[in-house]
Amino acid sequence: MFRKEVIVRVPSVLLMGLVVLAMSPAAAQTPTPRNAGAPESFTANAQVASGAGAIAATIQIDIQRYSPDFDRTSIEGALKGGGYAAFLTALRKAPEVGTVALGDQKFSIRYAREEKTAQGRTITLVTDKPMFFVGGGRTDAKPRAGFEVGALQMMVNDVGMGSGTMAAAARIKPGPEGVGVQVDDYADAPIKLTTVSRRLR
Numbered sequence: 001m002f003r004k005e006v007i008v009r010v011p012s013v014l015l016m017g018l019v020v021l022a023m024s025p026a027a028a029q030t031p032t033p034r035n036a037g038a039p040e041s042f043t044a045n046a047q048v049a050s051g052a053g054a055i056a057a058t059i060q061i062d063i064q065r066y067s068p069d070f071d072r073t074s075i076e077g078a079l080k081g082g083g084y085a086a087f088l089t090a091l092r093k094a095p096e097v098g099t100v101a102l103g104d105q106k107f108s109i110r111y112a113r114e115e116k117t118a119q120g121r122t123i124t125l126v127t128d129k130p131m132f133f134v135g136g137g138r139t140d141a142k143p144r145a146g147f148e149v150g151a152l153q154m155m156v157n158d159v160g161m162g163s164g165t166m167a168a169a170a171r172i173k174p175g176p177e178g179v180g181v182q183v184d185d186y187a188d189a190p191i192k193l194t195t196v197s198r199r200l201r
Contacts, residue, residue: 038065038098038112042154044193046166059166059193061125061152063098066112071095075111084173088148092128100127100152107131107150120157123164126150130169133186146171147186152193160198165190 041062048055067075071094078090091110098109111126127150147169154164169186 037114038063040160041199042156042160042196043199044154044164044196047192047194057102060101061098061154062101063109063112063123063125065097066114067094067097067110072111072113079172080174084171087172091126091149098125100125100131100150102131105131117155119155120159120162121155123152123154123156125152125154126172127152130186131166132168147184151183154193154196156196156198160196162196164193164196166193167191 039062041060044059044061046057046059048057075087075090075094079087094110096108096110097112099106100109101107107127107129109125110128111124113124115122115124129149130147131150133147149170149172150166150168151170151172152164152166154162156162167183167185167187167190171184173182173184
């Protein structure tokens, strides 16, 4: 029998920037730190917990640009107005704005947003397909159908160092009453990103 899916509700943390109503106009207009902005690259250590024990991997994140307002609002509006199916269509129509690399595999980033915080920046990224399925090889693994994107969020300081989380395979839905978002993560818990570091060019 398949295990019960784990629904992770994230109204104010992971992927908060995907829903316009979850943000105030003042926050959207606040300038980012002076050393922020694309193009920029990051490395991060991913700590993956699985039935076989903890696994560590290094990921490379290259952001060529942050999503223009038109693409961003199209994706956010599709999620709010049409749900997950409409969100997927809008996401995949958006231009590639960067990549996430795991070993010799690269995944296209179609949504990238940065927001200023008291400590530095919050960077939210969505890939147009899942990166991997934690626990997907188990005999009691749940079906993979519907988990069609990947999502990352990094919290970095003004120097570009920090931490974050990653849902390597996920479904994204509007939150209750259109506030926030609901992330249905294939894994039992988001993957921890440690030692996030902005690479100098």
